[in-house]
Amino acid sequence: MSGQRTFRVVEVTESVAGAACGRLFVALGHDVLLCEPPTGTPLRAREFTFAALGAGKRSAVLHPEQLAADETSPLATADVLITDLTPAAAAAEGLDLEELRQRFPRLVMVSLTAFGLTGEYAESVGDSLLAEAYGGLATMVGEPDRRPLSLGGEQSAHSAAFVGLYGAMLALRNRDRTGCGDVVEVALSDVAAYMDWKSDVLHDLGGGVPKRAGSSQGGWRVVRAKDGWVGVIFSAHQWPAVVELFGDPRLSAPGLDDVEQRARRSEEWWAVIAEAAASREAVELYTEAQRLGLPFGHAADAERLMTDEQLRTRGFVLPPGMRRRDTPVVGPPWTVPGAPSSTVAAPRSGDDDGSFTAGPRPAAARTPRASAAGQHRDAAPLDGLVVLDFGTITAGAATSRLLADYGATVIKIESQGRPDPFRAWVMPGSADKAAGAQAPASPMFASNNAGKRGLSLDLKTEHGRAVAHRLIRRADVLVENFRVGVTARMGIDYATAHRLNPDLVYLSLSSQGVFGPEASYGSFGSTLDLLSGLAAVTGYPGERPMWSGGDVNYPDQVVSFVGAALVADAVTSGRRGIHLDVSQREAVAWTLADQLGEYVWTGRMPAPDGNRRPGATPHDTYPTAEPDSWLAIACTSAGHRRALAEVITALPGHEPEDWWLNHQDTVDSTISEWTARHSRDKAVAKLRRAGVPAVPVNTAADRARDPRYRERRAALRVPEWLKGFPMILHGHTPPDPAPAPALGDNAEHLDDHALDALLGGVDRPSSLH
Template sequence: MSTLQEKPPVRFRVVEIASSVAGAACGRWFAALGHDVVKCEPSSGDPLRAREFTFTALNAGKSSVVLQPQTDCEQLAALLSSADILILDQGHAASADLSPDRLREGFPHLVAVSLTAFGLGSEYETGTGDSLLAEAYGGLATMIGEPDQRPLSLGGDQSAHAAAFVGFYGAMLGLRRREATGCGDFVEVAQSDVAAYIDWKSDVTYNHGDRVPVRTGSSRGGWRVIQAKNGWVGVIFLAHQWSSFVEVIGDPRLMEPCFADARQREERTEEWWSIVAEVIGRREASEVYTSAQRFGLPFGYAADAADLLSSEQLIRRGFVLPTERRRRDAPVVRLPVELPGMRDPYAPAPGLGEHGELPPCWTTASNSGDEPTRSVTGHSVESLIAPLNGLLVLDFGAITAGAATGRLLADYGATVIKIESHDRPDPFRRWVSPSGKGSRDGVESPVFSSNNVGKRGLCLDLKTERGRQIVHRLIRRADVLVENFRVGVTARMGIDYETVHQLNPDLVYLSLSSQGLNGPESSYSSYGSTLDLLSGLAAATGYAGGPPLWSSGDVNYPDQVVSLLGAALITHSVVTGQRGVHLDVSQREVVAWTLADQLAEYAWTGRTARPDGNRRPGSTPHDTYPAAGTNEWLAIACTTEAHRQGLAGLMHGLPLDAPEEWWRENQDTVDAHIANWTRLRFRDEAVAILQRAGVPAVPVSTAADRAEQPRYRERQLALRSPDWIKGFPMIMHGFEPPMPAAAPALGEDIQNWDDDAIEEFLDQLVLPGQSQRKDAESALLSI
């Protein structure tokens, strides 16, 4: 829930010229949050209208006008002159001359967000905004699936939704900078970049172990997905929880002394896993899940659309909208957050062009704000001002979801103070990384740095009165607090929202809990793999006829996307003046929302999405194929007759003039033909031949490929500091984040200092709000 404000929040005007899932999803967030979004469509309509439930889920609450950017220049100029944000995707920038330079010259106040598959200037720039291609080229697909089978795309359009979250964040950063400079910005987001950013653990592993990480699947390893009597259960626990695990399983064979010893247990892994599979196979999936959660074990079950729409947890929280109020042209779930001024969750998607040339609420009055800041000898003050300059963030986040949110805020200028205690530091400091380093010998895990560079560290024991006094003094000065504890922990620490709001009514408070702060499952624990299952993502990911697949602990996809959205929502609240709000964000709901079209399809047709490898409706062939060499793969995604004709022209046995129905009905035969062709050629050679024939194809990259690709380094998706750490998920043309400072060591414990010493320390810790601008101006004047 959010604290209501007497003053209504700022509403922005957004123009959306996009026909991709990423562009539509980005615009949907603005529309649902109460902003005025005008969707520009050709006279034939957005191609997504052919996907009824996808179009409805991503376009509800928008206005629709028929506008051809290439020809309706005056109408477009009228819209952009009055707009704050422009969302555009593949092809529109070039065809309508909406390049960064053109927009900067004609509409200097505008914040433009470009959402493409591979980024502007890429050799694959003209490709479709397809999630499989983006996840393959970015390297994420290498990590999804079983190690002895083909790489997979995650279920749904995950790289598109993740890019939409980044675009949302980038737009808000651009607007925050505009407040200080009067200038807009051009924010470039590539789906493949975001996929690579999400797979940052693979970069760390490769850097530290010189081993190329690959998919580990969910049928082996320390955590596994096991078939229950009526579904699938994710068995997830840590070594110190073995006794609780044995009690949950309830089989006396697991009580043998040999299994109590971790070393012997590891040697006899398959023996005890076979016992677990036998026992769980006789039990209901939901019963195993709830039983394990009562013991504090973060088990999950593979929820599908039917499970999600009937979930008491999701219904109680209002995420699933009541059956009696649903309408087919509106979503069946709301956004995974509630804020003042949000649009009616039952608002429908617009009919084509139903709002004429301009929506009634739209005028041509400018919203551009101040005049652009002057330049001095080729430099400008605004280019040196970070978007979040002056924002003070208290970061209680741990592992990824919370800690990565703080990292994203620090990257773009916020002063972020990471608060831990010596007794209970961030578990990532001692986490066993995928490379096997940084745990048992006391060496800090290399995965810790990626989520915590650029922050300052402070150690406080909040179990003591003195510790609470100090943190309360910090809270009174802060702008934002981030936490991802289990429900109830913040109250015991004295930093719950109610306490914090009394101390600082203007502070924006973000809670990134597993399932939200209320509801029958709110106290349950989770890791990213748990959320893969509970969100419905695992049930939509996998091989045809096979079990559900999670993104694995080597990726933990839910943790990554939740942090992207968390940073965006914080910045949105700051920019729109929604101070004092409590952003109660359920990680389960965030990932489930990316499957909103599948939930709507089940609600209205009864059809449930099942794993089908990489095949997707409306695109065939659409899969990954083996190339010559060891574990070399490439991805192909054909969406048009021209794509398929190009493919048939290369491969004997495929018809040049067959209709789409033939390709769809003979997918197994087609895939066999393609695989026979690709496995005779090296990956990059095959991709080049396919591209020249007009067939959308990309290599399935690995962490080793990313380490060698100049483009990957130039776009700063990973940084050397001196080891590989996660980089930045987007390119802001008006601001480049500096190389972040090293991650903080466990901070100095100041609880024994006197009040004057603490006050002096806090004064040094907190940056004055305008210091960066003053320093920038001084630097420019001295040039």
């Protein structure tokens, strides 16, 4: 790991998103200085959140004017600033980003706010509920006839943190070329909208307005087991395995082996499955299902996560002897050679003088020639990077799409016999059969594969493996999300790839990591909702766990941010020749680190609580006058509640703070009565004018009408609808991506000239050399 760079990061944050982003830098070995006011960051009031997200940072008490100063400020020697201030708040603190950009031209600034730095919501402070409501993700979570839900555990905040890390590494890589820093603008609501891209595809195809499907109905369901809950998840061709698993002769009734009859009689056989599952233990049922190749998952709660053998074997869950109340109880969701220990504590306030001593002071910014300034400022950060994409569906394919978006040459490698399953994805309203290899690709395929080059190789043949090995020798990065063991059979495993190219960055995005007793298990996104613990903290109070559902598959989306960020960190920091082992399950479980810490130290079991969150009330979604139309309110201060009482006069205006906490049901009922008499947008406008944090719960149809998402390029039309970009780099505007590659003929002959053309003219073994 010689030559690896450590970046110096200043964090000025109050939110989970900002703190989580800083924590990710620490987990990769970078030096993070948390700058706090004399009273400390507000997250210190949330003991276990601060222990999880403050770990490994240094703390300095610095006034804003000290940060804004040129010579004495830690920003003068920092590489990155992370901030979550709105534009007005930043200006009031003397931390206006454009002014800082002039003073510290090499500084990369990462802004993490709920709604971005421009637009009518720019000054609105919000949390994951408001971001997921405004972004439209909440519309997809929950039961179809009940209120929309935010995902448990501040998911938009954590997802935005991964995006912030990715953006920072892109900007740092560009700085090496241009001498200039950049502003990375991440809006939590944009990230939420980006993750709900499937709804946009369906709506654009005339499929109506997608809504939440729930976990108690539909083709996949969460059913009660003897001691918990299990997700029954399977593809149509796996019905015989389902029959074998449950062993009830009623599932072999005449006609149920036919897909169409089975669909018409779904309630008949679902009742049988529910009865059979109720007599089985959840983990036993999950284990037996996996043995049969069924991607079931059990709904892991905090107790099960902290004792899970797979998570303990991988070191994600720390053993009891290594746990301290002021440290995280789980590690980062990856195995990265050279990364620091997970047992470091969160800092005491002001325990550091605020200086950076590691490494030399950054050199002064180079000023590009005037004639070439535009070219320098808009350089693609990953230009020259060659990525071999063996990814499929979303987790792997979306990771490499993110790399392609920012300049990498990405070669998607498939075979005629086993193309990416998303090519043949059955769309609602289409025939219930997969498309053939020569049929037009499903519209779902385009969003995860636009901007890539395509190559068809049969890796079961000696010739196909030989071509793959030639590509590996010339590539910088390889991305794969196969089930563990598949790459070895195909001759593209890490050991083989490392022997062929010792500098290759090899990214594995497997379900549960590349080692451990459950490493060979398979999963869908809904499986990971359950196994990660996310479903156990999402849902209506006292009811079954709730997943993000097959129409969202949130775990797949967030894992793509993790994968892209790790690749960008590796190529920017100089981590050569490494195997980045990411567990998709752990990536989601990491977002619940504070709740797991609270369980370990207090015994409190995290459980679904609707949209309510500690320290905020009212905090929920409420019905409005239009059918199935909702708005979200998130009051986090006494001022918010006073403003709410001025609008909804049936609420008390002068009750003490604990009254609101002790009467949440009454408050929510009163708000619902008021909102139900008003149209959504008029109610939101009235609440916002009074100073109440409120947003509409948007749908895919709302996003299609709102120019914001096209202006910010979270959605594209090229000319069909296409997933856009999860952030804005102020110094680089990525072009609209080229169409996704067609599935071509197998590469029977790929000479050196054709290989050079495929690699985009790269004529050196690796651009990392």
